[in-house]
Amino acid sequence: MQNQFLRFLLWRMVQFLPVVAMATLTIFSLIQLVPGDPAATIAGEYATAENIEAIRHSLGLDRPLWEQYGIWLWNAAQGDLSNSLLSGLPVMDEVLRRLPSTLTIAVLALCIAVIVGVPLGVLAATRADTMLDRLVTGIASLGVAVPNFWLGMILVSIFALGFGWFPTTGARPISEDFWGALHHAALPAATLATGGIAEIARQLRSSLIEVLQSQYVRTLRAKGLPNYLILWKHGLRNAALTLLTVIGLVFNHMLGATVATEAVFAISGTGSMIVNAAINKDFPVVQGAVFVLVLIVIVMNLIIDLFYSLLDPRVKKG
Incomplete structure (x- = not known):
C-alpha cells in the first residue's frame, strides 16, 4: 500500500x-x-x-x-526571478518578504470557510426543503454575490472604526507575533471567507442530499442504523471528494482575491505588490510574483489529489 x-x-x-x-x-x-x-x-x-x-x-x-x-x-x-526594474532588488526576496502576509490571510480565510461552511451545508442537507434549508441557501447565495471590497469596507466601519475590536489596516509577521498576526488578519480573512462559506455550504448541501437519498442509505435506514451514524460515517464520507474539490477551488479563488482585499486593508502583501508593479510597469516583479502564486495553486492541487487517493483508493488506479 x-x-x-x-x-x-x-x-x-x-x-x-x-x-x-x-x-x-x-x-x-x-x-x-x-x-x-x-x-x-x-x-x-x-x-x-x-x-x-x-x-x-x-x-x-x-x-x-x-x-x-x-x-x-x-x-x-534556480530560484532567481530577476531583479526589480525600479528598486533593483531581487524579486524573489521581495516576494518571500510579502508572501507570509498573503498566505496568513488566505489560510485563515479557508479555515473560517470550512469551520462555518461545513456545518451550514450539513444543516441544510439534513433539513432539506424546510424553512431552515431555504434560509441557509439564501444566505449562501448572498455571500457569493457580495463583492469582497465592499464587504471589507463595511467590516472595517463596524468592527474596526465602530467597536475598535480590530486594527483598520496593516499586518504583522506571523513568525514574530503569532496572535498579533491573526488579530490583524481577522477582518481581511473574514472578508475573503464569506464567498468560501457560501460555496462550501451550497456544494456540500447538494452532494449530501444526493447521498442521503441514495438506495444505499435507504438500505442502511431499513436495517435500523441511527441517522447520526448514517450522516457522519457514510454520508459525509461519500461527499468528502466533492468537499475536497470545493475546498481546493475556494483556496485558489481566495489567493487571487487577496489583491482587492489587501488594497482595502492597506496590507503590504503579494497582491498589493503585483498591483503596484503593474502600475509602474515593473514587469519582472509582476512576472515573478504571479509565478510564485501559480506554484502555490499547483501545490494545493497536488495536495488535494493526495487526499483523494487516501479517501478513495480507486483514484490511485485511475
Whole structure:
C-alpha cells in the first residue's frame, strides 16, 4: 500500500511538470501583451531615444522573445526571478518578504470557510426543503454575490472604526507575533471567507442530499442504523471528494482575491505588490510574483489529489 502511494505521488509530481512549464509560458506571454515600455519608464519623461535603447540593451529587452523566455525560465528554475526594474532588488526576496502576509490571510480565510461552511451545508442537507434549508441557501447565495471590497469596507466601519475590536489596516509577521498576526488578519480573512462559506455550504448541501437519498442509505435506514451514524460515517464520507474539490477551488479563488482585499486593508502583501508593479510597469516583479502564486495553486492541487487517493483508493488506479 505504501509503495503504491509513493508511485502515485511520484506520477502526480511528474504530471505537474508540464503544467508548471505551461504556466511559465502563459505568464511570460501575457506580460509581453501589456502596453508600455519598461525601459522608457525607467529612463524618465525627458529621456532620448538613445538613452531608452541603451537601457533596453542593458536589460536584455532587445533580444528575441524566445531567448528572453529561455533565460528567465532557466533562472527561475534556480530560484532567481530577476531583479526589480525600479528598486533593483531581487524579486524573489521581495516576494518571500510579502508572501507570509498573503498566505496568513488566505489560510485563515479557508479555515473560517470550512469551520462555518461545513456545518451550514450539513444543516441544510439534513433539513432539506424546510424553512431552515431555504434560509441557509439564501444566505449562501448572498455571500457569493457580495463583492469582497465592499464587504471589507463595511467590516472595517463596524468592527474596526465602530467597536475598535480590530486594527483598520496593516499586518504583522506571523513568525514574530503569532496572535498579533491573526488579530490583524481577522477582518481581511473574514472578508475573503464569506464567498468560501457560501460555496462550501451550497456544494456540500447538494452532494449530501444526493447521498442521503441514495438506495444505499435507504438500505442502511431499513436495517435500523441511527441517522447520526448514517450522516457522519457514510454520508459525509461519500461527499468528502466533492468537499475536497470545493475546498481546493475556494483556496485558489481566495489567493487571487487577496489583491482587492489587501488594497482595502492597506496590507503590504503579494497582491498589493503585483498591483503596484503593474502600475509602474515593473514587469519582472509582476512576472515573478504571479509565478510564485501559480506554484502555490499547483501545490494545493497536488495536495488535494493526495487526499483523494487516501479517501478513495480507486483514484490511485485511475
